[in-house]
Amino acid sequence: MEVLTILIPVSLILGLLGLGAFIWTLRKGMYDDPDGDSQRILTDEYDDKPKPVEKPE
Amino acid sequence: MTTVRASACPACAAAPAAESLAKADLPKARVLLSVPEVHCAACISTIERDLARMPGVNSSRLNLTLKRLSVDAEHDVQPADVIARLDALGYEAHELDAGTLSMTETERQGRELLMRLGVAGFAMMNIMLLSVAVWSGAEGPTRDLFHLISAVIAIPTVAFAGQPFFRNAWKAMRAGRMDMDAPISFAIILTLGISIFETLQSGAHAYFDSVVMLIFFLLAGRYLDFRARAVARSAAQELAALEVPRAIRLDGGAEATVNVAELVAGDLVLVRPGGRMPVDGVVVSGQSELDRALLTGETLPVFAGDGTMVSAGEVNLTGPLTVRVTASGKDSSLHRMADLVANAESARTKYTSLADRAARAYAPTIPILALGAFVVWMYLTGGDLRTSINVAVTTLIITCPCALGLAVPAVVTAASGKLFRKGLLIKDGTALERLAEVDTVVFDKTGTLTLGTPAPTNLDTVPDDARRVALALAEASGHPLAASLAKGLRDLGLRPAPVSELTEVPGYGVEGQWHGVRVRLGRPAWVGAQAVESTAAYLSLGQATHAFTFTDQLRPGAERVVDMLHQQGKQVWLVSGDVPAAVQALADRLGIKHWHAEALPQDKAAKVGALQDAGAKVLMVGDGLNDTVALSAAHVSISPATALDAARAASDMVMLGRDIGPIADALRMSGQATRRIKENFWQSGIYNAIFVPVALVGLATPLIAAAIMSLSSIVVTLNALRLK
Numbered sequence: 087m088e089v090l091t092i093l094i095p096v097s098l099i100l101g102l103l104g105l106g107a108f109i110w111t112l113r114k115g116m117y118d119d120p121d122g123d124s125q126r127i128l129t130d131e132y133d134d135k136p137k138p139v140e141k142p143e
Numbered sequence: 144m145t146t147v148r149a150s151a152c153p154a155c156a157a158a159p160a161a162e163s164l165a166k167a168d169l170p171k172a173r174v175l176l177s178v179p180e181v182h183c184a185a186c187i188s189t190i191e192r193d194l195a196r197m198p199g200v201n202s203s204r205l206n207l208t209l210k211r212l213s214v215d216a217e218h219d220v221q222p223a224d225v226i227a228r229l230d231a232l233g234y235e236a237h238e239l240d241a242g243t244l245s246m247t248e249t250e251r252q253g254r255e256l257l258m259r260l261g262v263a264g265f266a267m268m269n270i271m272l273l274s275v276a277v278w279s280g281a282e283g284p285t286r287d288l289f290h291l292i293s294a295v296i297a298i299p300t301v302a303f304a305g306q307p308f309f310r311n312a313w314k315a316m317r318a319g320r321m322d323m324d325a326p327i328s329f330a331i332i333l334t335l336g337i338s339i340f341e342t343l344q345s346g347a348h349a350y351f352d353s354v355v356m357l358i359f360f361l362l363a364g365r366y367l368d369f370r371a372r373a374v375a376r377s378a379a380q381e382l383a384a385l386e387v388p389r390a391i392r393l394d395g396g397a398e399a400t401v402n403v404a405e406l407v408a409g410d411l412v413l414v415r416p417g418g419r420m421p422v423d424g425v426v427v428s429g430q431s432e433l434d435r436a437l438l439t440g441e442t443l444p445v446f447a448g449d450g451t452m453v454s455a456g457e458v459n460l461t462g463p464l465t466v467r468v469t470a471s472g473k474d475s476s477l478h479r480m481a482d483l484v485a486n487a488e489s490a491r492t493k494y495t496s497l498a499d500r501a502a503r504a505y506a507p508t509i510p511i512l513a514l515g516a517f518v519v520w521m522y523l524t525g526g527d528l529r530t531s532i533n534v535a536v537t538t539l540i541i542t543c544p545c546a547l548g549l550a551v552p553a554v555v556t557a558a559s560g561k562l563f564r565k566g567l568l569i570k571d572g573t574a575l576e577r578l579a580e581v582d583t584v585v586f587d588k589t590g591t592l593t594l595g596t597p598a599p600t601n602l603d604t605v606p607d608d609a610r611r612v613a614l615a616l617a618e619a620s621g622h623p624l625a626a627s628l629a630k631g632l633r634d635l636g637l638r639p640a641p642v643s644e645l646t647e648v649p650g651y652g653v654e655g656q657w658h659g660v661r662v663r664l665g666r667p668a669w670v671g672a673q674a675v676e677s678t679a680a681y682l683s684l685g686q687a688t689h690a691f692t693f694t695d696q697l698r699p700g701a702e703r704v705v706d707m708l709h710q711q712g713k714q715v716w717l718v719s720g721d722v723p724a725a726v727q728a729l730a731d732r733l734g735i736k737h738w739h740a741e742a743l744p745q746d747k748a749a750k751v752g753a754l755q756d757a758g759a760k761v762l763m764v765g766d767g768l769n770d771t772v773a774l775s776a777a778h779v780s781i782s783p784a785t786a787l788d789a790a791r792a793a794s795d796m797v798m799l800g801r802d803i804g805p806i807a808d809a810l811r812m813s814g815q816a817t818r819r820i821k822e823n824f825w826q827s828g829i830y831n832a833i834f835v836p837v838a839l840v841g842l843a844t845p846l847i848a849a850a851i852m853s854l855s856s857i858v859v860t861l862n863a864l865r866l867k
Contacts, residue, residue: 090285090288094273094292097269097272098269098292098296101265101266101268101269102265104265105261105262105265108261108265109258109261112254112257112258112261117257118206118208118250119206119207119208119209120208121207121208122187122205122206122207122208125183125184125187125207126184126187127184128184129184129185129187129188131188131192
């Protein structure tokens with residue numbers, strides 16, 4: 087059962103990391119244009135790095 | 144000298160600085176355009192790549208979800224330039240007034256909901272991880288530890304993610320109302336409290352997972368609901384912002400572009416050919432023809448010269464007109480029409496949505512059942528408070544309407560997404576439900592069943608010479624009849640005859656010289672021809688005259704939609720402001736039995752009212768200003784995107800494409816959607832009927848609560864996706 091002392095913090099930290107990543111994507115406006123994003127994948131522009139997203143004012 | 148220098152130098156040093164400061168202060172023009180036709184990856188790259196090459200444009204981004212292009216450019220780039228550039232690429236674009244689009248507010252709300260949904264989701268996963276251990280048999284201190292950790296995650300999550308429910312419930316309670324959020328908040332807080340108490344007492348059951356799951360699923364429903372509405376709202380706002388109301392005012396010979404709201408009676412306004420009358424007024428100089436179709440439904444343009452009264456909304460066709468404003472703003476005929484609309488809308492009976500009806504019936508039963516369970520168990524156990532409260536809480540969490548919260552939004556989202564792809568935009572959340580009840584459809588003629596653009600009918604009966612002369616003359620004019628004639632003749636493979644000295648006489652027609660003969664194309668009296676019954680343009684070649692007759696073009700899909708409506712057993716009416724002959728011709732062509740011509744706006748509304756008084760549920764489809772009253776009086780209404788903004792504002796749905804066919808699909812889809820919604824209600828009802836007794840007898844465990852909650856939510860969502 088000692089393994090729990092490691093596993094529980096690990097699961098909590100992983101969860102927090104996931105939440106942090108989600109908040110980051112939300113802040114970056116990655117859910118603003120789902121249709122466009124699914125189409126942009128098909129062009130070969132911006133293959134090395136994504137096109138900068140305009141900041142909402 | 145030194146003092147002069149001292150004072151001059153800072154000035155000259157400051158000047159460029161001030162200049163650059165002023166430049167920096169000038170906001171970079173953010174041009175917002177609506178581009179309704181974009182749909183694919185190629186559209187995105189074509190537009191963005193082309194605009195990147197446009198001088199003055201820093202960057203541009205096309206949002207495919209909202210079909211909106213935002214261009215970040217230097218301030219000397221005009222929206223019209225970008226529109227022209229897009230036009231050359233083959234994309235229709237409209238300027239959006241960034242001011243009327245309160246996008247940031249909508250976006251902020253959406254992000255906030257999504258953030259809460261995300262927090263609830265991650266918390267749910269982590270708690271579930273711990274709960275699985277408890278369900279699979281963790282005992283004693285391990286179980287207590289797991290419950291404790293769950294509590295530590297659940298408490299802040301509920302405090303953050305549950306806020307929308309608490310806020311609504313508080314608002315409703317203060318107003319003395321009972322809505323769905325009150326029992327939900329009650330259940331969340333009570334269950335959380337009891338779970339904490341049980342954890343501290345080393346109890347066997349804690350419902351942290353259920354509480355967070357409940358919040359997660361309910362937020363998912365809210366978010367779907369919000370998204371469907373946000374897309375419709377932003378598109379509706381875009382439509383409203385399409386016409387940025389400006390007018391050209393003549394100030395002692397100088398032209399100034401001003402806001403229509405700034406015009407006062409007595410001002411002189413210049414209206415160029417192709418422009419729309421911004422105000423009511425009298426023509427003081429210039430001759431032209433006016434298209435009144437949107438106001439009256441007449442297809443034929445009327446002559447306008449000195450002293451002609453014009454109304455706001457009419458379109459100037461051939462020559463520039465100077466108009467003295469007689470009424471603007473509140474006094475104009477447009478505004479009077481708006482008043483009529485407001486009256487009709489207040490008369491429209493308030494529709495109670497299915498979700499509201501379900502909530503009203505269901506909301507009180509939740510606390511009543513829980514309270515009943517508590518009282519009975521107190522009696523049975525002889526006052527065992529802990530057991531009784533536990534049973535009450537289980538009942539509460541099981542009856543909580545997770546699936547009910549998803550039942551309507553899931554279906555509406557699926558249906559409106561499908562209809563949006565077909566080119567129909569749902570502005571009002573309950574429009575689908577109302578559409579499902581429709582048994583009578585009333586169509587307007589001009590611009591709704593027809594495109595409002597004439598097509599020539601007798602080109603092959605006119606001799607070749609005359610046709611080639613007509614082509615040369617027609618191409619010199621911007622009049623819609625001339626444009627359509629020219630296109631028809633070109634399509635026949637004809638080439639224009641050598642006509643010289645082409646001049647357009649605004650309000651009358653075009654004339655020129657052909658082999659030394661004067662040739663004219665235009666109005667019958669001016670040309671010297673006998674007028675014929677139908678819409679026509681007249682040609683004179685010296686003494687000989689010819690008449691080119693026209694008929695209004697059917698909107699694509701018009702025949703199909705009328706057929707399908709008849710097949711669906713709906714009654715179809717055609718009500719138009721046009722002359723009886725034209726209306727009857729169209730009615731016969733489409734097989735519409737009931738028609739009504741020369742209807743004034745009030746007549747249209749009265750017709751709709753009479754049908755509804757007789758018990759019919761009327762769907763009104765119209766585009767003109769003369770339809771707006773009828774649109775707002777009908778049970779549900781649709782207008783094409785080309786309609787005047789007043790008409791679009793009055794309707795529940797807007798048809799984005801040229802094809803009218805989607806209306807039949809919408810009717811079919813609405814029936815299906817309403818069926819799915821009702822099925823969903825039944826489904827969640829059945830789940831409750833099965834599991835509430837289990838909870839009442841005290842057999843429910845947190846595992847059962849979590850399982851039925853997710854199961855019923857998933858079933859409801861899948862059922863919504865069955866829409867075709």
